[in-house]
Amino acid sequence: MNGRTKISMAVIRRLPKYHRYLKDLLDRDIKRISSKELSDIIGFTASQIRQDLNNFGGFGQQGYGYNVEELYYEIGKILGLDKTYNTIIVGAGNLGQALANYTNFDKSGFHVKALFDINPKVFGIKIRDIEIKDMDYVGPFIKENDIDIAILCTNKDSAQEVAEILVSNGIKAIWNFAPTDLRVPDDVVVENVHLVESLLTLTYLYRSDE
Amino acid sequence: MNGRTKISMAVIRRLPKYHRYLKDLLDRDIKRISSKELSDIIGFTASQIRQDLNNFGGFGQQGYGYNVEELYYEIGKILGLDKTYNTIIVGAGNLGQALANYTNFDKSGFHVKALFDINPKVFGIKIRDIEIKDMDYVGPFIKENDIDIAILCTNKDSAQEVAEILVSNGIKAIWNFAPTDLRVPDDVVVENVHLVESLLTLTYLYRSDE
Numbered sequence: 001m002n003g004r005t006k007i008s009m010a011v012i013r014r015l016p017k018y019h020r021y022l023k024d025l026l027d028r029d030i031k032r033i034s035s036k037e038l039s040d041i042i043g044f045t046a047s048q049i050r051q052d053l054n055n056f057g058g059f060g061q062q063g064y065g066y067n068v069e070e071l072y073y074e075i076g077k078i079l080g081l082d083k084t085y086n087t088i089i090v091g092a093g094n095l096g097q098a099l100a101n102y103t104n105f106d107k108s109g110f111h112v113k114a115l116f117d118i119n120p121k122v123f124g125i126k127i128r129d130i131e132i133k134d135m136d137y138v139g140p141f142i143k144e145n146d147i148d149i150a151i152l153c154t155n156k157d158s159a160q161e162v163a164e165i166l167v168s169n170g171i172k173a174i175w176n177f178a179p180t181d182l183r184v185p186d187d188v189v190v191e192n193v194h195l196v197e198s199l200l201t202l203t204y205l206y207r208s209d210e
Numbered sequence: 211m212n213g214r215t216k217i218s219m220a221v222i223r224r225l226p227k228y229h230r231y232l233k234d235l236l237d238r239d240i241k242r243i244s245s246k247e248l249s250d251i252i253g254f255t256a257s258q259i260r261q262d263l264n265n266f267g268g269f270g271q272q273g274y275g276y277n278v279e280e281l282y283y284e285i286g287k288i289l290g291l292d293k294t295y296n297t298i299i300v301g302a303g304n305l306g307q308a309l310a311n312y313t314n315f316d317k318s319g320f321h322v323k324a325l326f327d328i329n330p331k332v333f334g335i336k337i338r339d340i341e342i343k344d345m346d347y348v349g350p351f352i353k354e355n356d357i358d359i360a361i362l363c364t365n366k367d368s369a370q371e372v373a374e375i376l377v378s379n380g381i382k383a384i385w386n387f388a389p390t391d392l393r394v395p396d397d398v399v400v401e402n403v404h405l406v407e408s409l410l411t412l413t414y415l416y417r418s419d420e
Contacts (some may be wrong), residue, residue: 011409012414012415013407013411014409015411015414016404016407016410017407019410020404020406020407032414041255043391078414079413079414080413080414080416080417081410081413085413094307094311094312095308095312097304097308098304098305098307098308099374101304102304102405104389104406105406105409108406108409131338148416149412149413149416172412172416173412173415175408175409175412179230179314181253189412189415189416190412191409191411191412191415192406193403193405193408194226194227194230195224195403196226196230196318197227197230198226198385198403199315199318199320200225200289201222201225201226201401202359202383202399203289203290203291203295203359203383204222204225204380204382205399206290206358206359206399208381
Protein backbone atom coordinates (compact mmCIF):
# COMPACT_ATOMS: atom_id res chain seq x y z
CA MET A 1 0.00 0.00 0.00
CA ASN A 2 3.00 2.38 -0.26
CA GLY A 3 2.38 3.41 3.34
CA ARG A 4 -0.81 5.19 2.26
CA THR A 5 -3.83 5.25 4.50
CA LYS A 6 -6.95 3.68 3.06
CA ILE A 7 -8.86 6.26 1.04
CA SER A 8 -12.56 5.72 0.38
CA MET A 9 -13.63 4.80 -3.14
CA ALA A 10 -15.89 7.88 -3.22
CA VAL A 11 -12.84 10.14 -2.81
CA ILE A 12 -10.80 8.14 -5.30
CA ARG A 13 -13.55 8.46 -7.92
CA ARG A 14 -13.56 12.23 -7.50
CA LEU A 15 -9.80 12.59 -8.06
CA PRO A 16 -9.88 12.13 -11.86
CA LYS A 17 -12.54 14.82 -12.03
CA TYR A 18 -10.34 17.25 -10.07
CA HIS A 19 -7.53 16.34 -12.42
CA ARG A 20 -9.66 17.10 -15.50
CA TYR A 21 -10.88 20.45 -14.18
CA LEU A 22 -7.39 21.50 -13.10
CA LYS A 23 -6.17 20.76 -16.63
CA ASP A 24 -8.86 23.12 -17.97
CA LEU A 25 -7.68 25.82 -15.55
CA LEU A 26 -4.05 25.28 -16.57
CA ASP A 27 -5.04 25.56 -20.23
CA ARG A 28 -6.70 28.88 -19.41
CA ASP A 29 -3.47 29.97 -17.71
CA ILE A 30 -5.04 30.28 -14.25
CA LYS A 31 -2.36 30.04 -11.55
CA ARG A 32 -4.25 29.97 -8.26
CA ILE A 33 -7.71 28.94 -7.20
CA SER A 34 -9.53 28.92 -3.87
CA SER A 35 -11.61 25.94 -2.75
CA LYS A 36 -14.66 28.24 -3.12
CA GLU A 37 -13.85 29.03 -6.77
CA LEU A 38 -13.05 25.39 -7.48
CA SER A 39 -16.38 24.52 -5.90
CA ASP A 40 -18.22 26.87 -8.27
CA ILE A 41 -16.85 25.22 -11.37
CA ILE A 42 -16.64 21.57 -10.29
CA GLY A 43 -19.90 21.40 -8.32
CA PHE A 44 -18.62 19.79 -5.09
CA THR A 45 -18.85 21.94 -1.95
CA ALA A 46 -15.76 23.88 -0.87
CA SER A 47 -15.58 21.90 2.38
CA GLN A 48 -15.83 18.62 0.43
CA ILE A 49 -12.93 19.74 -1.74
CA ARG A 50 -10.75 20.71 1.24
CA GLN A 51 -11.59 17.42 2.94
CA ASP A 52 -10.84 15.37 -0.20
CA LEU A 53 -7.48 17.02 -0.78
CA ASN A 54 -6.53 16.78 2.89
CA ASN A 55 -6.56 13.01 2.48
CA PHE A 56 -3.36 13.40 0.50
CA GLY A 57 -1.58 15.85 2.73
CA GLY A 58 -3.46 19.07 1.91
CA PHE A 59 -2.14 21.22 -0.88
CA GLY A 60 -3.76 24.57 -0.10
CA GLN A 61 -2.46 27.49 1.89
CA GLN A 62 -4.78 29.53 4.08
CA GLY A 63 -5.67 32.80 2.31
CA TYR A 64 -3.80 31.82 -0.84
CA GLY A 65 -5.77 28.93 -2.25
CA TYR A 66 -4.33 26.17 -4.36
CA ASN A 67 -1.47 26.44 -6.81
CA VAL A 68 -3.20 25.03 -9.90
CA GLU A 69 -0.13 23.62 -11.60
CA GLU A 70 1.20 21.99 -8.43
CA LEU A 71 -2.19 20.51 -7.56
CA TYR A 72 -2.63 19.20 -11.10
CA TYR A 73 0.72 17.41 -11.05
CA GLU A 74 0.31 16.12 -7.51
CA ILE A 75 -3.12 14.63 -8.23
CA GLY A 76 -1.74 13.20 -11.45
CA LYS A 77 1.00 11.54 -9.41
CA ILE A 78 -1.51 10.16 -6.91
CA LEU A 79 -3.47 8.72 -9.84
CA GLY A 80 -0.36 7.06 -11.16
CA LEU A 81 0.25 9.39 -14.10
CA ASP A 82 3.90 9.85 -13.19
CA LYS A 83 4.64 6.67 -15.12
CA THR A 84 3.47 5.13 -18.37
CA TYR A 85 1.58 1.86 -18.73
CA ASN A 86 1.77 -0.93 -21.24
CA THR A 87 -1.62 -2.34 -22.08
CA ILE A 88 -3.20 -4.98 -24.26
CA ILE A 89 -6.77 -5.14 -25.52
CA VAL A 90 -8.32 -8.58 -25.39
CA GLY A 91 -11.24 -9.02 -27.76
CA ALA A 92 -10.74 -7.24 -31.08
CA GLY A 93 -14.39 -6.63 -31.93
CA ASN A 94 -15.85 -3.19 -32.58
CA LEU A 95 -15.30 -1.87 -29.11
CA GLY A 96 -11.79 -3.30 -28.78
CA GLN A 97 -10.82 -1.80 -32.13
CA ALA A 98 -12.38 1.57 -31.25
CA LEU A 99 -10.38 1.69 -28.03
CA ALA A 100 -7.20 0.80 -29.95
CA ASN A 101 -7.94 3.77 -32.19
CA TYR A 102 -8.51 6.15 -29.32
CA THR A 103 -5.29 8.18 -29.31
CA ASN A 104 -6.21 10.06 -26.10
CA PHE A 105 -5.01 7.09 -24.08
CA ASP A 106 -1.60 7.30 -25.72
CA LYS A 107 -1.34 10.97 -24.81
CA SER A 108 -2.05 10.13 -21.17
CA GLY A 109 0.70 7.51 -21.10
CA PHE A 110 -1.30 4.35 -21.79
CA HIS A 111 0.34 2.47 -24.64
CA VAL A 112 -1.64 -0.27 -26.34
CA LYS A 113 0.97 -2.83 -27.38
CA ALA A 114 -1.32 -5.37 -29.07
CA LEU A 115 -4.88 -6.62 -29.46
CA PHE A 116 -5.69 -10.28 -28.93
CA ASP A 117 -8.52 -12.35 -30.33
CA ILE A 118 -9.43 -15.99 -30.96
CA ASN A 119 -10.66 -15.44 -34.53
CA PRO A 120 -7.89 -16.40 -37.01
CA LYS A 121 -9.50 -14.18 -39.67
CA VAL A 122 -8.42 -11.03 -37.84
CA PHE A 123 -4.86 -12.11 -36.88
CA GLY A 124 -2.32 -9.76 -38.39
CA ILE A 125 -4.77 -6.91 -39.04
CA LYS A 126 -3.42 -3.62 -37.75
CA ILE A 127 -5.36 -0.82 -36.02
CA ARG A 128 -3.10 2.22 -36.38
CA ASP A 129 0.18 0.31 -35.92
CA ILE A 130 -1.23 -2.09 -33.34
CA GLU A 131 -1.50 -5.70 -34.46
CA ILE A 132 -4.27 -8.18 -33.66
CA LYS A 133 -2.60 -11.33 -32.39
CA ASP A 134 -3.59 -14.89 -31.55
CA MET A 135 -4.92 -15.23 -27.99
CA ASP A 136 -2.91 -18.47 -27.66
CA TYR A 137 0.24 -16.37 -27.36
CA VAL A 138 -1.00 -13.82 -24.86
CA GLY A 139 1.05 -15.29 -21.96
CA PRO A 140 4.53 -14.85 -23.41
CA PHE A 141 3.54 -11.44 -24.84
CA ILE A 142 2.50 -10.17 -21.39
CA LYS A 143 5.83 -11.23 -19.93
CA GLU A 144 8.06 -10.02 -22.76
CA ASN A 145 6.33 -6.64 -23.04
CA ASP A 146 5.91 -5.95 -19.37
CA ILE A 147 2.15 -5.45 -19.72
CA ASP A 148 0.52 -3.66 -16.77
CA ILE A 149 -3.13 -3.43 -17.77
CA ALA A 150 -5.45 -5.67 -19.79
CA ILE A 151 -8.50 -4.05 -21.39
CA LEU A 152 -11.16 -6.73 -21.57
CA CYS A 153 -13.54 -6.33 -24.53
CA THR A 154 -14.76 -9.89 -25.04
CA ASN A 155 -18.40 -10.89 -24.92
CA LYS A 156 -20.01 -11.74 -21.62
CA ASP A 157 -19.69 -15.51 -21.93
CA SER A 158 -15.91 -15.56 -22.49
CA ALA A 159 -15.01 -12.82 -20.05
CA GLN A 160 -14.44 -14.87 -16.89
CA GLU A 161 -12.33 -17.52 -18.68
CA VAL A 162 -10.25 -14.85 -20.42
CA ALA A 163 -9.75 -12.96 -17.14
CA GLU A 164 -8.42 -16.16 -15.56
CA ILE A 165 -5.94 -16.64 -18.41
CA LEU A 166 -4.76 -13.04 -18.01
CA VAL A 167 -4.41 -13.34 -14.24
CA SER A 168 -2.52 -16.64 -14.50
CA ASN A 169 -0.09 -14.80 -16.76
CA GLY A 170 0.59 -12.10 -14.22
CA ILE A 171 -1.96 -9.37 -15.05
CA LYS A 172 -2.89 -7.38 -11.92
CA ALA A 173 -5.18 -4.73 -13.43
CA ILE A 174 -8.17 -5.31 -15.69
CA TRP A 175 -10.30 -2.60 -17.29
CA ASN A 176 -13.45 -4.59 -17.94
CA PHE A 177 -15.93 -3.66 -20.68
CA ALA A 178 -17.62 -7.08 -20.76
CA PRO A 179 -21.13 -6.88 -19.27
CA THR A 180 -20.38 -9.17 -16.34
CA ASP A 181 -18.67 -9.01 -12.95
CA LEU A 182 -15.34 -10.82 -12.86
CA ARG A 183 -14.17 -13.06 -10.04
CA VAL A 184 -10.46 -12.40 -9.51
CA PRO A 185 -7.92 -12.88 -6.70
CA ASP A 186 -7.62 -10.12 -4.09
CA ASP A 187 -4.38 -8.75 -5.51
CA VAL A 188 -5.97 -8.06 -8.90
CA VAL A 189 -7.86 -4.80 -9.41
CA VAL A 190 -10.81 -4.55 -11.77
CA GLU A 191 -12.54 -1.39 -12.94
CA ASN A 192 -15.79 -1.96 -14.82
CA VAL A 193 -17.30 0.08 -17.63
CA HIS A 194 -20.79 -1.38 -17.87
CA LEU A 195 -22.24 0.52 -20.81
CA VAL A 196 -25.71 -1.01 -20.78
CA GLU A 197 -26.08 -0.23 -17.06
CA SER A 198 -25.18 3.38 -17.75
CA LEU A 199 -27.72 3.54 -20.58
CA LEU A 200 -30.45 2.06 -18.38
CA THR A 201 -29.73 4.67 -15.71
CA LEU A 202 -30.31 7.29 -18.40
CA THR A 203 -33.62 5.79 -19.50
CA TYR A 204 -34.79 5.56 -15.90
CA LEU A 205 -34.08 9.27 -15.38
CA TYR A 206 -35.57 10.17 -18.76
CA ARG A 207 -38.81 8.29 -18.08
CA SER A 208 -39.07 9.69 -14.54
CA ASP A 209 -38.75 13.18 -15.96
CA GLU A 210 -41.61 12.90 -18.42
CA MET B 211 -42.48 12.30 -12.18
CA ASN B 212 -45.25 9.75 -12.85
CA GLY B 213 -46.29 10.05 -9.22
CA ARG B 214 -43.13 8.24 -8.15
CA THR B 215 -41.40 9.16 -4.95
CA LYS B 216 -37.86 10.41 -5.34
CA ILE B 217 -35.47 7.47 -5.37
CA SER B 218 -31.80 8.04 -4.53
CA MET B 219 -29.26 7.84 -7.35
CA ALA B 220 -27.43 5.10 -5.42
CA VAL B 221 -30.51 2.86 -5.62
CA ILE B 222 -31.13 3.75 -9.27
CA ARG B 223 -27.57 2.81 -10.18
CA ARG B 224 -28.01 -0.61 -8.56
CA LEU B 225 -31.19 -1.43 -10.53
CA PRO B 226 -29.47 -2.23 -13.86
CA LYS B 227 -27.21 -4.60 -11.96
CA TYR B 228 -30.19 -6.43 -10.44
CA HIS B 229 -31.65 -6.58 -13.92
CA ARG B 230 -28.48 -8.12 -15.35
CA TYR B 231 -28.20 -10.76 -12.60
CA LEU B 232 -31.88 -11.65 -12.85
CA LYS B 233 -31.41 -12.22 -16.58
CA ASP B 234 -28.60 -14.67 -15.76
CA LEU B 235 -30.90 -16.50 -13.32
CA LEU B 236 -33.69 -16.62 -15.93
CA ASP B 237 -31.24 -18.02 -18.49
CA ARG B 238 -30.35 -20.73 -15.98
CA ASP B 239 -34.07 -21.45 -15.55
CA ILE B 240 -34.15 -20.47 -11.88
CA LYS B 241 -37.71 -19.56 -10.84
CA ARG B 242 -37.40 -18.25 -7.29
CA ILE B 243 -34.67 -16.66 -5.25
CA SER B 244 -34.44 -15.38 -1.69
CA SER B 245 -32.82 -12.06 -0.86
CA LYS B 246 -30.10 -14.09 0.90
CA GLU B 247 -29.31 -16.12 -2.25
CA LEU B 248 -29.46 -12.99 -4.41
CA SER B 249 -27.07 -11.37 -1.95
CA ASP B 250 -24.57 -14.24 -2.35
CA ILE B 251 -24.37 -13.82 -6.12
CA ILE B 252 -24.73 -10.05 -6.50
CA GLY B 253 -22.62 -8.96 -3.54
CA PHE B 254 -25.04 -6.50 -1.88
CA THR B 255 -26.33 -7.46 1.59
CA ALA B 256 -29.74 -9.17 1.81
CA SER B 257 -31.15 -6.25 3.80
CA GLN B 258 -29.85 -3.79 1.19
CA ILE B 259 -31.61 -5.81 -1.51
CA ARG B 260 -34.92 -5.89 0.40
CA GLN B 261 -34.65 -2.16 1.07
CA ASP B 262 -33.83 -1.34 -2.56
CA LEU B 263 -36.72 -3.36 -3.94
CA ASN B 264 -39.14 -1.99 -1.32
CA ASN B 265 -38.66 1.42 -2.94
CA PHE B 266 -40.70 0.12 -5.82
CA GLY B 267 -43.45 -1.57 -3.90
CA GLY B 268 -41.63 -4.71 -2.72
CA PHE B 269 -41.79 -7.77 -4.90
CA GLY B 270 -40.91 -10.52 -2.46
CA GLN B 271 -43.14 -12.71 -0.35
CA GLN B 272 -42.13 -13.72 3.17
CA GLY B 273 -40.82 -17.29 3.15
CA TYR B 274 -41.09 -17.58 -0.62
CA GLY B 275 -38.53 -15.17 -1.94
CA TYR B 276 -38.71 -13.37 -5.25
CA ASN B 277 -40.27 -14.67 -8.43
CA VAL B 278 -37.27 -14.24 -10.76
CA GLU B 279 -39.23 -13.70 -13.97
CA GLU B 280 -41.64 -11.24 -12.42
CA LEU B 281 -38.86 -9.29 -10.74
CA TYR B 282 -36.84 -9.20 -13.97
CA TYR B 283 -39.74 -7.77 -15.96
CA GLU B 284 -40.79 -5.34 -13.22
CA ILE B 285 -37.29 -3.92 -12.85
CA GLY B 286 -37.05 -3.75 -16.63
CA LYS B 287 -40.25 -1.73 -16.64
CA ILE B 288 -38.96 0.59 -13.92
CA LEU B 289 -35.83 1.13 -16.01
CA GLY B 290 -37.96 2.02 -19.01
CA LEU B 291 -37.40 -1.20 -20.97
CA ASP B 292 -41.13 -1.62 -21.62
CA LYS B 293 -40.72 0.66 -24.62
CA THR B 294 -38.14 1.15 -27.35
CA TYR B 295 -36.05 4.25 -27.95
CA ASN B 296 -34.94 6.03 -31.07
CA THR B 297 -31.41 7.33 -30.77
CA ILE B 298 -28.85 9.21 -32.81
CA ILE B 299 -25.09 9.21 -32.38
CA VAL B 300 -23.48 12.62 -32.74
CA GLY B 301 -19.79 12.49 -33.63
CA ALA B 302 -18.97 9.68 -36.04
CA GLY B 303 -15.37 9.11 -35.00
CA ASN B 304 -14.05 5.77 -33.77
CA LEU B 305 -16.13 5.64 -30.65
CA GLY B 306 -19.33 6.82 -32.36
CA GLN B 307 -18.87 4.22 -35.08
CA ALA B 308 -18.10 1.48 -32.57
CA LEU B 309 -21.29 2.26 -30.67
CA ALA B 310 -23.26 2.22 -33.95
CA ASN B 311 -21.84 -1.24 -34.54
CA TYR B 312 -22.74 -2.50 -31.08
CA THR B 313 -25.80 -4.66 -31.77
CA ASN B 314 -26.49 -5.29 -28.07
CA PHE B 315 -28.22 -1.91 -27.86
CA ASP B 316 -30.60 -2.92 -30.64
CA LYS B 317 -31.49 -6.10 -28.77
CA SER B 318 -32.35 -4.04 -25.68
CA GLY B 319 -34.66 -1.78 -27.67
CA PHE B 320 -32.33 1.12 -28.45
CA HIS B 321 -32.44 1.81 -32.17
CA VAL B 322 -29.73 3.98 -33.66
CA LYS B 323 -31.43 5.85 -36.50
CA ALA B 324 -28.45 7.84 -37.78
CA LEU B 325 -24.99 9.17 -37.00
CA PHE B 326 -24.20 12.86 -37.43
CA ASP B 327 -20.89 14.57 -38.06
CA ILE B 328 -19.53 17.85 -39.40
CA ASN B 329 -16.92 16.26 -41.69
CA PRO B 330 -18.28 16.11 -45.29
CA LYS B 331 -15.84 13.28 -46.08
CA VAL B 332 -17.85 10.84 -43.98
CA PHE B 333 -21.37 11.89 -45.06
CA GLY B 334 -23.20 8.98 -46.64
CA ILE B 335 -20.95 6.27 -45.19
CA LYS B 336 -22.95 3.49 -43.58
CA ILE B 337 -22.16 1.60 -40.38
CA ARG B 338 -24.28 -1.54 -40.64
CA ASP B 339 -27.27 0.14 -42.31
CA ILE B 340 -26.94 3.36 -40.32
CA GLU B 341 -25.94 6.40 -42.34
CA ILE B 342 -23.61 9.19 -41.31
CA LYS B 343 -25.42 12.48 -42.00
CA ASP B 344 -24.62 16.17 -42.05
CA MET B 345 -24.92 17.77 -38.62
CA ASP B 346 -26.62 20.76 -40.26
CA TYR B 347 -29.74 18.64 -40.67
CA VAL B 348 -29.89 17.18 -37.19
CA GLY B 349 -32.85 19.35 -36.12
CA PRO B 350 -35.42 18.19 -38.69
CA PHE B 351 -34.17 14.60 -38.33
CA ILE B 352 -34.82 14.62 -34.57
CA LYS B 353 -38.37 15.83 -35.13
CA GLU B 354 -39.24 13.58 -38.06
CA ASN B 355 -37.84 10.46 -36.44
CA ASP B 356 -39.08 11.06 -32.94
CA ILE B 357 -35.59 10.75 -31.43
CA ASP B 358 -35.52 10.16 -27.67
CA ILE B 359 -31.83 9.91 -26.86
CA ALA B 360 -28.69 11.51 -28.30
CA ILE B 361 -25.40 9.70 -27.81
CA LEU B 362 -22.71 12.37 -27.71
CA CYS B 363 -19.33 11.21 -29.04
CA THR B 364 -17.73 14.48 -30.13
CA ASN B 365 -14.44 15.74 -28.80
CA LYS B 366 -14.34 17.75 -25.61
CA ASP B 367 -14.21 21.17 -27.26
CA SER B 368 -17.36 20.76 -29.36
CA ALA B 369 -19.43 18.91 -26.79
CA GLN B 370 -21.15 21.85 -25.08
CA GLU B 371 -22.07 23.56 -28.34
CA VAL B 372 -23.39 20.32 -29.82
CA ALA B 373 -25.39 19.60 -26.66
CA GLU B 374 -27.03 23.02 -26.96
CA ILE B 375 -28.01 22.34 -30.58
CA LEU B 376 -29.52 19.00 -29.56
CA VAL B 377 -31.42 20.49 -26.64
CA SER B 378 -32.75 23.37 -28.75
CA ASN B 379 -34.13 20.71 -31.09
CA GLY B 380 -36.02 18.96 -28.35
CA ILE B 381 -33.59 16.31 -27.05
CA LYS B 382 -34.26 15.56 -23.36
CA ALA B 383 -31.75 12.73 -22.77
CA ILE B 384 -28.04 12.76 -23.58
CA TRP B 385 -25.65 9.85 -23.12
CA ASN B 386 -22.38 11.75 -22.96
CA PHE B 387 -19.04 10.15 -23.89
CA ALA B 388 -17.21 13.47 -24.36
CA PRO B 389 -14.71 14.06 -21.53
CA THR B 390 -16.45 17.12 -20.15
CA ASP B 391 -19.47 17.97 -17.98
CA LEU B 392 -22.37 19.43 -19.96
CA ARG B 393 -24.47 22.38 -18.82
CA VAL B 394 -28.08 21.65 -19.76
CA PRO B 395 -31.54 22.84 -18.62
CA ASP B 396 -33.14 21.09 -15.65
CA ASP B 397 -35.55 19.07 -17.79
CA VAL B 398 -32.71 17.41 -19.73
CA VAL B 399 -31.05 14.33 -18.27
CA VAL B 400 -27.39 13.53 -18.89
CA GLU B 401 -25.57 10.32 -18.10
CA ASN B 402 -21.80 10.48 -18.46
CA VAL B 403 -19.38 7.76 -19.50
CA HIS B 404 -16.04 9.32 -18.69
CA LEU B 405 -13.61 6.67 -19.91
CA VAL B 406 -10.38 8.39 -18.90
CA GLU B 407 -11.70 8.90 -15.36
CA SER B 408 -12.50 5.22 -15.14
CA LEU B 409 -9.02 4.33 -16.37
CA LEU B 410 -7.38 6.66 -13.83
CA THR B 411 -9.38 5.03 -11.04
CA LEU B 412 -7.92 1.72 -12.18
CA THR B 413 -4.34 3.03 -12.18
CA TYR B 414 -4.83 4.52 -8.72
CA LEU B 415 -5.97 1.15 -7.37
CA TYR B 416 -3.25 -0.70 -9.27
CA ARG B 417 -0.47 1.53 -7.93
CA SER B 418 -1.87 1.42 -4.38
CA ASP B 419 -1.80 -2.36 -4.55
CA GLU B 420 1.87 -2.68 -5.47
